[in-house]
Amino acid sequence: MSSAEASSSKLPPIQKGASLMIAYRLEDRPVLLIGGGVVAAGRLFFLLEAGARVTLVSPPPLHPDISERLSTNPHDITWHSRSFDPVNDDIHVQDFAMVLTAIDEVEISRQICDLCREHRVPVNVADIPPSCDFYFGAQLRRGPLQIMVSTGGSGPKIGAMVRDIVDRALPENLEEAIEGVGLLRGDLRVRAQGVGGSIGRRRMQWMIGICDAWGLESMAKLRDETVRKAVLDHGWEGDRVVRPSDVGLREEKNRRRRLIDWSYAGWYAAGLGGMVTGMTLGMVGTIWMLKRPSR
Numbered sequence: 001m002s003s004a005e006a007s008s009s010k011l012p013p014i015q016k017g018a019s020l021m022i023a024y025r026l027e028d029r030p031v032l033l034i035g036g037g038v039v040a041a042g043r044l045f046f047l048l049e050a051g052a053r054v055t056l057v058s059p060p061p062l063h064p065d066i067s068e069r070l071s072t073n074p075h076d077i078t079w080h081s082r083s084f085d086p087v088n089d090d091i092h093v094q095d096f097a098m099v100l101t102a103i104d105e106v107e108i109s110r111q112i113c114d115l116c117r118e119h120r121v122p123v124n125v126a127d128i129p130p131s132c133d134f135y136f137g138a139q140l141r142r143g144p145l146q147i148m149v150s151t152g153g154s155g156p157k158i159g160a161m162v163r164d165i166v167d168r169a170l171p172e173n174l175e176e177a178i179e180g181v182g183l184l185r186g187d188l189r190v191r192a193q194g195v196g197g198s199i200g201r202r203r204m205q206w207m208i209g210i211c212d213a214w215g216l217e218s219m220a221k222l223r224d225e226t227v228r229k230a231v232l233d234h235g236w237e238g239d240r241v242v243r244p245s246d247v248g249l250r251e252e253k254n255r256r257r258r259l260i261d262w263s264y265a266g267w268y269a270a271g272l273g274g275m276v277t278g279m280t281l282g283m284v285g286t287i288w289m290l291k292r293p294s295r
């Protein structure tokens with residue numbers, strides 16, 4: 001392809017160096033976690049939320065959060081109270097879907113990484129990017145909604161700061177909106193059964209229309225079974241996109257959390273008032289000084 005043809009392409013240019021961002025399913029799958037400190041405690045939390053079967057290898061003392069998880073989730077964690085030996089251990093990395101190490105021994109971490117790569121088992125070595133097949137990121141979760149921020153290893157703390165900005169900017173009733181849409185999709189699949197093909201295409205187009213018409217603010221109302229039935233009876237059966245007002249509901253305004261919290265309006269007014277008064281006095285003083293007859 002000539003450079004003229006390449007530059008006229010409407011496709012976004014490929015910028016290499018990214019990670020593949022995916023939502024990896026680990027329910028009931030075995031994961032090996034090596035280390036028992038604060039970083040391992042964080043990894044353990046995310047693994048348990050993902051439903052993984054965790055084999056933990058670390059000598060005591062364990063981080064208190066890990067000890068607590070061992071008593072609250074005894075069936076999800078098997079603890080081997082000893083060090084992992086990358087040269088000769090009777091726990092084999094190839095028996096696991098992935099391996100995470102969070103230990104304070106760089107050389108042993110590197111050996112574990114080599115072992116995993118030899119057996120093609122994905123591995124993350126906390127804080128050693130070249131020994132990571134995947135990175136962790138700053139995360140937030142609201143029920144089914146999960147958001148992860150990655151900076152490609154360049155600035156993990158910035159990732160956490162961005163995560164906090166996103167967290168503050170999200171609408172309040174997002175979980176309920178996702179639940180409502182999830183229930184509507186379920187009901188729709190019962191009415192219009194079949195996978196793929198023309199029925200799949202029609203279902204998808206209709207769902208996109210409903211989401212656009214209802215907006216994040218109104219979708220929570222779809223948790224009500226009678227509302228869902230009305231939407232399907234009038235909308236799906238009539239082959240049209242119905243809005244909340246079409247099924248007797250009020251259209252909601254966007255309730256996104258504001259960067260400026262107006263409950264502090266009194267304080268803002270007092271501050272602004274003080275600033276204006278100060279500026280006025282300053283200006284009057286300057287004019288008085290300038291107008292004063294010179295000696």
Ligand SMILES: C[C@@]1(CC(=O)O)C2=NC(=C\c3[nH]c(c(CCC(=O)O)c3CC(=O)O)Cc3[nH]c(c(CC(=O)O)c3CCC(=O)O)/C=C3\N/C(=C\2)[C@@H](CCC(=O)O)[C@]3(C)CC(=O)O)/[C@H]1CCC(=O)O
Nearest residue numbers: 126127129135136137138150151152153155156157159160
């Ligand atoms: C996001 C988070 C997730 C998590 O680990 O759970 C995470 N690091 C977090 C915090 C954090 N890590 C560090 C600081 C100190 C401040 C600073 O250095 O900025 C802080 C801040 C703090 O602790 O508040 C030090 C650090 N981290 C790495 C190196 C090595 C290097 O850069 O070479 C060094 C330097 C060590 C040294 O100087 O010796 C490497 C990695 N850390 C990653 C993830 C992966 C890339 C993520 C991305 O692409 O954004 C990657 C590549 C591998 C991995 O570990 O997966 C978690 C935030 C959790 C949260 O708040 O929710």
Ligand SMILES: NC(=O)c1ccc[n+]([C@@H]2O[C@H](COP(=O)([O-])OP(=O)(O)OC[C@H]3O[C@@H](n4cnc5c(N)ncnc54)[C@H](O)[C@@H]3O)[C@@H](O)[C@H]2O)c1
Nearest residue numbers: 035036037038039040057058059083084102103104126127
């Ligand atoms: N990515 C991040 O967010 C982040 C943040 C801070 C630190 N780190 C890095 O992660 C690593 C762990 O940090 P930490 O603060 O949890 O350390 P830590 O010192 O609190 O814990 C290390 C743990 O590893 C265990 N351990 C050591 N050798 C072992 C072996 N051969 N087998 C099994 N367990 C072994 C120790 O007993 C201990 O429980 C360090 O390399 C640190 O630099 C990463």
